[in-house]
Each structure stands twice: as C-alpha cells, then as structure tokens.
Amino acid sequence: MDSVIELTVFLVLPYVTLVALVVGAAIRIRSWLSARAITGLRSVAVVPNTFRTRGVLKDLFRRVFTFYTFSNMETDRTLYVGSLLFHYGIVIVLASHLALVVPVPISAQLHSEIALYLGGASGLAAFAGLLLLLGRRVGRPRIRSVSFFDDYFAVGLLVGVIVFGLLQTLVFRPDYMDTVSPWLISILTFQPNLAPIAGVGTVTIVHIALTLIFLAYVPYGKMVHVVAYLFNPTVTRTSQPVGAEIPAPDSGLWAARPRGGPDER
Amino acid sequence: MSGKPTLTYGDSSSVVPFWAKPELVSKLEKVAPHPEGTKDLARDVRAGLRSAVAHNRNVRIAVDACVHCGACLDACPAYLATGDVHNSPVGRADLVRQALKGDGGPLGRLERWFGARPLDDAGVHALATYYYQCLECRRCGETCVFGIDQADVTRSVRSVLADQGLVSRYVATVIEASERTGNNLGLPPPAIKSTIDFCRDEIKEEKQLDFPVKVDAPAYALFVPPSADFFLNLETLKGYMTFFHLAGVDYTFTTEHAELGNFGLFVDEKHLRAIADHLVGIARKLEVKFVIAGECGHGWRAFKQYVIPRLEEHGIGAAHVFHLVIDAAKRGAVKFDPTKNGATRYVYQDPCNYARGGDLIDEPRFLLERVVTNRQDSPHSRERTWCCGGGGGMLTDELMPLRLEYAKLWFDDALSIGAEHVVRPCAICKAQLNATLPKLNKARSTKVAYSGLMDLVYRALVP
Numbered sequence: 001m002d003s004v005i006e007l008t009v010f011l012v013l014p015y016v017t018l019v020a021l022v023v024g025a026a027i028r029i030r031s032w033l034s035a036r037a038i039t040g041l042r043s044v045a046v047v048p049n050t051f052r053t054r055g056v057l058k059d060l061f062r063r064v065f066t067f068y069t070f071s072n073m074e075t076d077r078t079l080y081v082g083s084l085l086f087h088y089g090i091v092i093v094l095a096s097h098l099a100l101v102v103p104v105p106i107s108a109q110l111h112s113e114i115a116l117y118l119g120g121a122s123g124l125a126a127f128a129g130l131l132l133l134l135g136r137r138v139g140r141p142r143i144r145s146v147s148f149f150d151d152y153f154a155v156g157l158l159v160g161v162i163v164f165g166l167l168q169t170l171v172f173r174p175d176y177m178d179t180v181s182p183w184l185i186s187i188l189t190f191q192p193n194l195a196p197i198a199g200v201g202t203v204t205i206v207h208i209a210l211t212l213i214f215l216a217y218v219p220y221g222k223m224v225h226v227v228a229y230l231f232n233p234t235v236t237r238t239s240q241p242v243g244a245e246i247p248a249p250d251s252g253l254w255a256a257r258p259r260g261g262p263d264e265r
Numbered sequence: 266m267s268g269k270p271t272l273t274y275g276d277s278s279s280v281v282p283f284w285a286k287p288e289l290v291s292k293l294e295k296v297a298p299h300p301e302g303t304k305d306l307a308r309d310v311r312a313g314l315r316s317a318v319a320h321n322r323n324v325r326i327a328v329d330a331c332v333h334c335g336a337c338l339d340a341c342p343a344y345l346a347t348g349d350v351h352n353s354p355v356g357r358a359d360l361v362r363q364a365l366k367g368d369g370g371p372l373g374r375l376e377r378w379f380g381a382r383p384l385d386d387a388g389v390h391a392l393a394t395y396y397y398q399c400l401e402c403r404r405c406g407e408t409c410v411f412g413i414d415q416a417d418v419t420r421s422v423r424s425v426l427a428d429q430g431l432v433s434r435y436v437a438t439v440i441e442a443s444e445r446t447g448n449n450l451g452l453p454p455p456a457i458k459s460t461i462d463f464c465r466d467e468i469k470e471e472k473q474l475d476f477p478v479k480v481d482a483p484a485y486a487l488f489v490p491p492s493a494d495f496f497l498n499l500e501t502l503k504g505y506m507t508f509f510h511l512a513g514v515d516y517t518f519t520t521e522h523a524e525l526g527n528f529g530l531f532v533d534e535k536h537l538r539a540i541a542d543h544l545v546g547i548a549r550k551l552e553v554k555f556v557i558a559g560e561c562g563h564g565w566r567a568f569k570q571y572v573i574p575r576l577e578e579h580g581i582g583a584a585h586v587f588h589l590v591i592d593a594a595k596r597g598a599v600k601f602d603p604t605k606n607g608a609t610r611y612v613y614q615d616p617c618n619y620a621r622g623g624d625l626i627d628e629p630r631f632l633l634e635r636v637v638t639n640r641q642d643s644p645h646s647r648e649r650t651w652c653c654g655g656g657g658g659m660l661t662d663e664l665m666p667l668r669l670e671y672a673k674l675w676f677d678d679a680l681s682i683g684a685e686h687v688v689r690p691c692a693i694c695k696a697q698l699n700a701t702l703p704k705l706n707k708a709r710s711t712k713v714a715y716s717g718l719m720d721l722v723y724r725a726l727v728p
C-alpha cells in the first residue's frame with residue numbers, strides 16, 4: 001500500500017505535473033503572444049509620462065515589489081498588508097527551496113539553522129498574509145461577490161502546502177537533505193530514483209503531493225498572474241512624448257506675429 | 266415609456282441607455298439591419314467576444330491575469346457610487362468571463378458540468394447595460410497591480426455589441442453626426458463661422474484686440490477644438506483665438522472637421538479610425554505642416570494615440586494648444602496678469618484622458634500657476650483624479666441618475682479643500698459640470714463654478 005502511494009506521489013505525479021506545467025505554460029504564452037493588437041491605439045500605458053524603457057521598468061519594479069498602487073486605496077488596507085506579507089514570505093521560502101537542488105557551501109548545522117529561522121519566519125509571514133487575504137475574501141461581502149471557485153481552490157491548496165511545509169520546518173524537522181534532495185535531483189535529471197525518499201514521513205509526503213498538484217494547476221487558473229502581467233502592454237510599454245518638438249520661433253508656425261508684437265515692444 | 270429609473274444602492278441595472286434604432290445602426294454600420302428573429306444574438310456576441318479576446322493583448326491579459334483581489338472596486342467611481350458589483354471593473358470583466366465559459370468544445374462541456382451557463386439574450390442585455398455604465402476613465406488600470414485596464418475591455422465589448430447592432434443611441438447619434446458633418450454637434454459651416462465672428466467681436470470689446478481669423482484657408486497650422494467650444498464654451502474659444510493672435514501663430518480653423526472629439530474611442534476601432542482619418546485627410550488637403558488640438562480629454566487621447574502617428578506618416582507635426590502656450594510663455598512672447606482672474610480659489614481636477622492615457626499632467630499646471638493667483642490641486646489629482654461622471658459616452662439624459670451619483674466623488678473632493686471654482690480643461694467635463702453643478706450646488710447650498718483652462722488664459726493674457 002505504502003509503495004503504491006509512494007510510487008504515485010514520487011514518480012507519477014512529478015512527471016504528470018511537469019507535463020501539465022510545460023503544456024499549460026506553452027498554451028498560455030502562445031495565446032498572449034498571438035494577441036497582438038492593443039485596441040487600435042499607439043500606447044495603452046496606464047502610468048503617465050513613461051516615455052523611456054527605464055521609466056517603465058522602474059514603475060513595473062515598484063508596482064510588483066512595493067504594491068504601491070494598493071497603498072493608497074480608498075478604504076481597504078488588508079489587501080496591501082496581506083499581499084506584502086504573503087508574497088515576500090513565499091518568495092523567500094521558494095528561494096530557500098533551491099538549496100534542495102543546488103549545493104550550498106555551508107555547514108549542515110548552519111544550513112539547518114537558516115532553514116529553521118529564516119525559512120520558519122518567512123513561512124509564517126506567508127501563512128499570515130494568506131490568512132489575511134482569505135479572511136478578507138470571505139469576510140468582506142464585496143470581495144466575496146467577486147470570488148469564484150478558482151479563487152478558493154488555488155488559495156485552499158496553498159494553505160495546505162504551507163501548513164504541511166511549516167509542520168516540517170518547525171515541528172518535525174526531518175532530514176531532507178539526504179532524502180528529498182537526492183530524489184528531487186533524480187526526478188529533475190530524468191533519472192528517477194525513489195530509494196533515498198522511501199520511508200519518508202507522512203507530513204513530507206502530503207507536502208510534496210499538494211505542492212505538485214498546485215504546480216500542475218498553476219497554468220490553468222489565476223495563478224498565471226505571476227507571469228501574465230509581464231505581457232501586459234499597459235505596464236510594459238512606453239508612451240510617446242508630445243510637445244517636445246514645437247517648431248522654432250522663427251519657423252512658419254509663429255510667422256503671423258502681429259504688428260508691434262511683444263518682441264518689438 | 267416608463268418613468269425615471271430609480272437607483273438603489275447595490276443595484277444600478279435599472280439605468281439603461283436608449284439603444285440605437287435599427288435605421289441608425291444600419292447608417293452607422295453600413296449594413297442592412299437584421300430582420301427580427303433571424304439571428305442568434307447571444308451566439309454572435311459570444312463569437313465576437315472570443316475574437317476580441319484573442320486579438321487584443323491588453324484585453325486577453327485582463328481576462329487571464331485578474332486575481333479577483335478587488336483593489337479596482339475601491340478605485341472605480343462607478344462602483345463606489347452605485348455599490349453594484351457588476352458595475353465595477355472586475356465585475357464587468359466577469360460578465361465577459363462568464364459569457365465565454367461553457368462555450369463549445371470539451372472544456373466548455375466540463376465548465377457547463379460545473380454550472381457554467383452559456384450566454385443568452387438576457388445575458389447580452391445585462392452585458393450591454395453594464396458596459397454602458399463604464400466611464401472608460403482608466404482609474405482601475407492605474408490601481409490594478411497588473412495594470413489591467415477595464416476601460417479597454419469596455420471598448421472591446423462595446424465594439425462586439427455594436428457589430429450586432431447593440432449600441433447606445435446617444436453615442437451612435439454623435440458618431441453618425443461626426444461622420445456626416447465633420448463634427449459631433451452637426452454644426453453647419455455658417456454656424457461655425459458666425460460663432461468665430463461673434464467671439465472676435467467680444468474680444469474686440471473685452472481686450473481691445475481686432476484681428477482677422479482664417480477659416481478653411483491655407484496656413485502653417487490647422488487648429489482643431491472640440492465642437493462644443495463653438496457652442497457651449499465660447500470663453501475657451503476666445504482663449505485660443507486671443508493666444509494665437511498675440512503669439513503670432515499662423516493657423517486656420519476648418520469647418521470640414523471642426524471636432525477634436527472622437528466618439529469612436531468609446532465604441533470601436535472602426536469608427537475611431539474613420540473619424541480620425543477624416544481629420545488627417547483635411548490636414549493633408551489644407552497642406553498644413555502642423556495640427557494643434559484644443560481642450561478635450563478623450564479627444565486628446567484619440568488624437569495622441571491615433572491621429573498623431575497618422576499625421577507623422579505624412580510628415581505633419583502636432584501638439585496640444587497647452588504645449589504652444591507654454592512655449593510662447595517661456596520665450597516671453599505672451600504675458601499674463603493672474604490678478605485678472607481675481608482671488609477666487611481655483612481647484613484643478615485632471616480630465617481622466619489627460620492624466621491616464623494622454624500624458625498631459627504638468628502642462629496644465631504650468632499654465633494655471635501663471636494665470637491665477639489662488640490655485641490648488643484637488644486631493645485626488647494627477648493619475649488619481651476622479652472622472653467628471655460623463656465620460657465614456659455617458660453624457661446623455663437617460664443616464665442622469667448615474668451621472669449625478671458619479672459626480673459626487675469629484676464634487677466632494679473639491680469641497681473638501683474649499684473650492685470656489687473647478688478647472689477642467691475638457692469638453693465632456695464641461696458639459697457634465699454644466700448639467701450637474703446646478704443640482705450639486707443646490708443640494709449642498711454651495712456656489713461652485715467651473716471652466717476650462719483656456720478661459721482663464723484668456724482673461725489673464727496681457728493684450
């Protein structure tokens with residue numbers, strides 16, 4: 001029985017997820033790129049005076065890293081705080097997971113402490129942010145009225161992923177560098193080897209299973225927002241300046257200067 | 266017909282624009298109207314939506330990337346004023362998302378299994394109603410972290426509906442007049458000329474300046490104001506004429522395209538282009554080297570984002586009249602006396618299409634600073650400005666209940682800093698303020714006045 005579950009979660013699911021992810025991403029990106037027009041206008045930039053690529057990048061950076069457009073909302077601050085907590089938390093958590101596949105030149109002791117404190121703290125921040133966002137979605141009628149299955153499904157999965165991740169990091173603290181890490185590398189290098197991960201704890205199995213399901217779902221729902229905005233012409237393209245090249249004073253434009261005009265007075 | 270629609274908070278579905286009659290639609294679309302009952306409206310709208318979403322990247326991303334965070338609810342004047350979630354950025358877009366769900370194919374079958382209902386005729390009418398309650402103000406696009414601009418979705422959806430003969434009577438009437446006569450109001454050339462002469466007389470009296478004005482004559486530049494300036498905003502018109510005279514601008518009016526506005530922007534690309542290309546054609550016929558735009562928000566957006574690129578193809582330059590006034594003022598070619606506008610507290614409110622789509626934010630401020638002594642920005646200004654409440658083709662009587670609600674946002678904003686005079690250099694803003702300010706002033710026992718910017722330039726200009 002155990003081996004059936006392990007075979008499913010550690011061998012079948014990873015490759016199903018990989019295929020779903022690649023195919024889904026390809027379909028999505030193709031549909032974004034093949035839509036070429038921008039409703040007949042030269043520029044649809046939403047931020048004024050973005051005439052240079054630098055300005056566009058600066059705003060994009062500010063938008064994504066500071067959520068500044070949420071900071072001056074008329075009535076609601078939970079979105080601002082929740083988004084900051086969740087996204088910063090989850091990005092640090094994700095980055096930390098890289099240590100599973102790329103070797104880090106630090107002692108095992110230090111590694112485990114970083115995982116506990118930094119990983120734990122950012123995981124908790126992400127969890128708190130997520131609860132704040134979910135609470136807002138459920139608790140505020142106007143947000144509830146624009147919430148659909150998709151919105152709860154993705155967030156529900158994420159809650160599961162984070163809870164089981166935190167359980168590992170903060171409570172059970174299994175040794176994953178000799179179990180999960182070699183297995184993950186074996187999967188990613190297409191030489192699957194389930195031996196190292198055999199007999200790993202239930203919490204880890206659930207965390208991995210939920211994560212894989214979540215990843216497989218990413219291209220098909222709202223989670224595409226993570227990359228979709230990078231294709232949005234409203235925030236990624238420049239606008240064109242007007243008025244910089246007014247014909248010179250001695251050109252024909254100003255030639256009808258009245259008798260005794262200001263210059264001669 | 267039925268009486269005045271009543272607006273209850275949370276449901277704005279009762280305020281519906283009059284729809285264009287088939288005869289008007291067929292004039293506009295240049296196709297015979299479909300005889301009743303021979304077509305499947307919902308099916309055709311669905312097909313149209315699919316294609317709009319597939320072709321326009323800003324629309325595609327709007328449908329795909331939205332996470333239903335609701336930030337745009339807080340930004341949308343239509344939602345804040347009515348509390349109806351369908352009359353909001355994300356709510357409106359979801360009408361489209363729902364319409365596209367459960368459509369055809371295996372995926373559609375799956376979605377239907379999950380409860381998606383294919384669009385029906387009632388759904389089409391809900392779509393049309395709510396999409397004509399949008400001001401196309403782009404406040405949502407500025408606030409959404411992904412820059413999802415529902416105003417462009419509105420333009421696309423209205424275009425799809427128009428293709429099926431469903432278009433606001435007001436917007437269709439204006440487009441028809443514009444394409445037939447060259448201006449939105451249908452003003453004939455003699456009316457335009459006599460208004461110009463009337464203004465010359467007034468300028469002679471008020472400024473002791475007497476000068477000839479070219480109409481349909483060869484000149485270096487073509488000047489194109491919104492047609493409302495020949496009708497409602499004569500002070501603005503006098504401002505342009507006096508400035509051009511004092512600065513020595515060699516320009517002509519045209520009676521063949523006496524319109525900066527372009528209602529095509531509110532409905533579809535086809536009419537946007539047809540109207541704009543007509544203007545480009547007139548500029549080429551007159552062999553001008555430069556085209557100058559007057560005060561009009563949406564007209565400026567259409568001009569900047571569509572007309573200017575076309576003019577450039579023919580080597581013709583272009584700018585807003587503000588750019589020219591600034592240029593002349595910086596050179597000392599014109600002088601202002603701001604005391605001529607009194608000690609009134611002027612509050613500047615950016616027209617949406619200047620601030621969000623027209624890149625015209627600092628220019629009007631530069632001028633206002635020089636032509637009045639007491640000026641302040643509205644608390645919500647620059648890219649956070651509130652729409653006047655008449656944008657997006659909503660400037661029609663049957664939508665007045667909504668226009669009044671929408672207007673309270675900027676009115677309260679202005680009152681909060683003790684405004685005595687609101688400055689909005691835009692033909693639609695001015696028409697909307699003209700219609701709503703008396704009612705708003707009465708309700709609050711205030712006496713707030715309004716004007717454009719060239720009106721104030723006019724009074725301050727030293728002859």
Ligand code: SF4
Pocket residue numbers: 330331332333334335336337338354355408409410411413
């Ligand atoms: S702010 Fe943007 S992402 Fe959020 S609900 Fe509105 S359109 Fe969707």
Ligand code: SF4
Pocket residue numbers: 340341342343344353354357398399400401402403404405406415416419
């Ligand atoms: S364009 Fe303005 S009125 Fe329309 S949905 Fe966006 S914020 Fe609301």
